[in-house]
Amino acid sequence: MLSRTADHLFWMARYMERAENTARMLDINLKERLLPGSGDSEARGLRAMLRISELEPAFDARHKAMTRESVLNFLVADPDNPSSIYSCLLAARENARAVRGTLTTEWWETLNDTWLQFAGQLRGDELSAHPDTLFEWVKFRSHLSRGVMLGTALQDDALFFTQLGTFLERADNTARILDVRFVEVDDPDSRSAARQLEDFYYWTSILSSVSALEIYRKVYRDVVTPARVVELLILNQQMPRSLLASLDGVCTNLALLTTGTSREVERTAGKLRAELLYSDLRQIFSIGVHTFLTQFLARVYELGNQVASAYLMLPVG
């Protein structure tokens, strides 16, 4: 398939996945507000969210005060923020439009319609009226586009590049969602009792944000502890949004796309996956969760670059 086509598909999938995960992250924040807590903790939460998406400088350049409204608007509806849900859904749609002939009709219409409806909801003020409904909607549109892809697309390179994009982005985003709390302190189990209770609600909402609360119960049949959350979201191969499961997805699709120039990227991905597969909690805590996640994010970034140079880059003619 054309390199340019592959590139558009890869980014189409990444943007859709990013929109979904941003919605998931914002949803946690929303739920946290329902708990008793200090205004201080809300500001801390907002700032952590920006920091984790590496958007703090961009936000500060545009807004004087950090209010819930300004952050929400920045992350959801701001066309000038390339990572806002608005920009992601538009970029997903524009990338899809550039290769709409490669997509099945239903697939393209789903992406196009998602964008049209989202823009309509923003105009209709859905963001300030029912943010939770809006985030839920974004999540379900992402489910829908994945479903329509799996249900209608030919299982060829186009599908593999799309899935590669999805899994790579998901690895990145899950790591970031998890990292929000560890930016502050590396070992949450060592903290005060009051903070630990607050944490309990926090980790529960983290789990539900990645649709993992029921999974947690099923896997551990025990109380929610940060250490187990870390284990579930990083190392559990059966948990579909964990780092290891995402890397499995990356490697599977890379194997289906193998060419003469793809050896290096397959090796990088395989190595990262193997390290997760044979890692354990103790090891992660001894490095420090935040440090571990930061290193992981750097390697995922590098992996993205290698995918580009193996398949997507147009040689300069």
Place this chain on the structure above:
Amino acid sequence: MPVHDEMRDEGAVRPHYERFQHWLGRQGGETMTRKRAEADLLFRRVGITFAVNGDLSGTERLIPFDLIPRIIPADEWTLLDSGLRQRVKALNLFLHDVYHERNIVRAGVIPAEQVYTNAQYRPEMQGIDVPLGVYALVAGIDIVRDGRDGAFYVLEDNLRVPSGVSYMLENRKMMMRLFPDLFVQHRIAPVAHYPDLLLDTLRSVAPTGVDEPNVVVLTPGMYNSAYFEHTFLAQQMGVELVEGTDLFVEDNYVFMRTTQGPRRVDVIYRRIDDDFLDPLAFRADSALGVPGLLTAYRAGRVSLANAMGTGVADDKSIYPYVPDMIRFYLGEQPILNNVPTWQCRKPDDLAYTLAHLPELVVKEVHGAGGYGMLVGPAATRGEIEAFRTRLLARPSNYISQPTLALSACPTFVDAGIAPRHIDLRPFVLSGRTVRMVAGGLTRVALKEGSLVVNSSQGGGTKDTWVLE
């Protein structure tokens, strides 16, 4: 002035519209309004939109779709079909001739300077043999019916990159979706096999020795106004849609960059004008083309559809000579009429044009898309005088024609159902043989009394039925 109405003849419904009229009479206005809203929604969701030249905001617009079909009875289509085949055959023979023997010029039928000083003439094509000797593989011939005598006239031959065929296909799909019962009641010639015919035509011009040609569609990109059509045709034919940057030339062969490495390209259905095809040969500032493409093409290693240099045959300065071409090459009388045309480069014609500006349509010789033209009867005195100045400054840049009272077809507008002027663009495919689907794109001027049907100027489209 009486205007030929496609549906009615002095109040009585014409036989080929009877059944439809009966059906329409049973539809409430509310149903039609609801169906129109449904069509709009569907078109938008499918993304059948276009960008308007000069509109920098990049907003996408829908081409208004009208629910009332334009119906052509079988006998009229038979006439159009044979007339179009005849015309396109002659045009292709003309193209081969002007790039080879030049018989028509030597015979004095067409003045040499009209051909060889024409900006659309490509000296690079002299003596080059294109596969099957066919230049215009895809032709979109604009036809109007004169509102007075009811006869068909060819208004324009589009032989470069004619567009609109996707609307012909999508309009039909939409009508079948909205009103399936109509298709049960009528015997309407199908059009959906057009992409198959197109692919077959494109494959037939593969370079010698290539049995399984790799055909691609070359688009200027997603910001082109016809981008939807490019993706649509590529998808329907199951071939790659490429941009200039996806292609490169090596050893006179054209390759596309794929995730599996370079892959050879044999036939390019290009939707880019000649000038932009190869920055090394033509416009150096073009980022749309492929450096070296012209050399590969001249070497016969890749085929282009349409061929380079077809513009010399659809130019408005050549248009007046098409009936002569038909007589010259085919020894036949033209089946379809040409609109009488005054060539302002001739002093007598210019004088006539200047004296009759308020009655005439004056067009730029190289213009297209309804831009840069004067429609005398619809223009204000000031507009006419401004145009007169432009005309006098460069007479050879213009032709003029009588203002045809285009026929009208009932159209669903805000005020209800009212007649609006229409034209017709059938698509003619030439490969080993000349083939067409029965139908075409009907464009409709939605403004009352307007004669300009171009989508860039507020025109809409209709489904076109040829009855069997």
